[in-house]
Amino acid sequence: MDARKTIVIGVANGRGAGDPACQDGPEVLRSLKFLADLEQTHAGFSWDDPIRLAPGESSTPLDAVVQIGTQLAERVCSHLRQGNFPLVVGGDHSCAIGTWPGVKRVLGDKVRLGLIWFDAHMDSHTFDSSPSKRIHGMALACLLGIGDRRLADVADAGAKLLAADVCLIGVRSFESAEAALLAKLGARIYFMDEIRRRGLREVFAEALQRVGEHTAGYGISIDLDALDPAEEPGVGSPVAGGLSLGELTEALTQAHGDEKLLALEIVEYNPYRDTHFVTARAIHDLCQSLIP
Template structure:
């Protein structure tokens, strides 16, 4: 990986309904991420947090079935421009959330720099809903669909191209809560998914081996989008939408270690850390520990 890392905080809580996730970037910094990465030999630039607008309404918009569309779009545009600048400057972009709607802006900023960007979506959920399929209207359940070119036109128009990634370049790891529309889309687009069934049956080492092999020949960069609810709530309790039966702390470390060894990852974001729902900043501390493994931390 590049030895210069630029950190961008995105205190976004408008893509969903539970307050507190806007404090995620601060919680991750408080957990010592900068010191940990500097100890690994990286030069760190903390670019601070982008500004997030106000919620427009508590309820879903009657016409769009989306919450806080305007504010999410504006923040995503700002984030996309910052990520684009970081990559242009030769640094590795590391983004802290905030809810997972921030991935719309992240991928809009990353994708123009690659011909065939790959994405590892480490998450309990598919985030493949659109306004037509979403039960909630929460945009944090839509960023992967938007990045594939599916969704409201205002979200699709963020960045240079409406389609940021190809479905065959996506690997979803840890899925265990999918809506009906998401299941249909996965089958229709042929998206590679490793549910908890595959992780339990094959083991995390085999899952990551297969995922890395699947992406390495056809992509020229890989973005890691890691939602802390991909982990089991016993290991990461401070998330807005916890789902029992998730990936373990140790399995997640192994996954990050294997990604580091592969040399594939060219950008990353860690999202959905909510300190209000957490236990003594445990989830942010887990996020920082996983970043350590992703960036080459070894026991010996």
């Protein structure tokens, strides 16, 4: 019996993206009560205070992302130590540089953390390789210990993950430098063609095996742009040809109730593109598939 309470941590930050609109995602989900029925069905499900920049702060995107990441790592760490299940809701994907260091800190140096990264992109740029210089496209590289030291050393210095314990699922838009970095490090990437050939259920089962094998626990980070924008328009950086919500929620149930699943992150919700709030409802369904 999993007694963990799910605590939602909204991260009101879009400074890691080109368009900061994702910063308003958590507030829309909360104020319009898209997750409210989970408070009835899951004992202890509740929203914590949002994480946001100090008002009037005129920082650079790098300063902003580091400040948010540092606060978020502390918050995630503190909830895990209280026995809670952190559900981080972005904001852009740069919040990952706070979420997963927070989890890793609780596990300590002697054991490994796994991560499944659902995304249309690889998010494995550095400032040197990135054409856009947007930090949400660097988050996974930072977690692997690569790139700007201020970003990669949030919470604690050095890599938080080994590529051997990382899987990317749903990738279909990337630059060659990212692909080369991940290939060199040895992360497993499931591109859309492999998912179409084998089915998401089988691919996700294999990913779970990999991220759990040599680790003390694992996390799941869902960039909503892994989903097909024809079905889910409310995302920061839409790319055609993604996963359907139905196949994703169905596959995710394989991890439901797994005590090695330590935290969940759902990011890049852009409420201004979310016609009829279909993507807000998708977030609800994704949470329902995975929270304890």
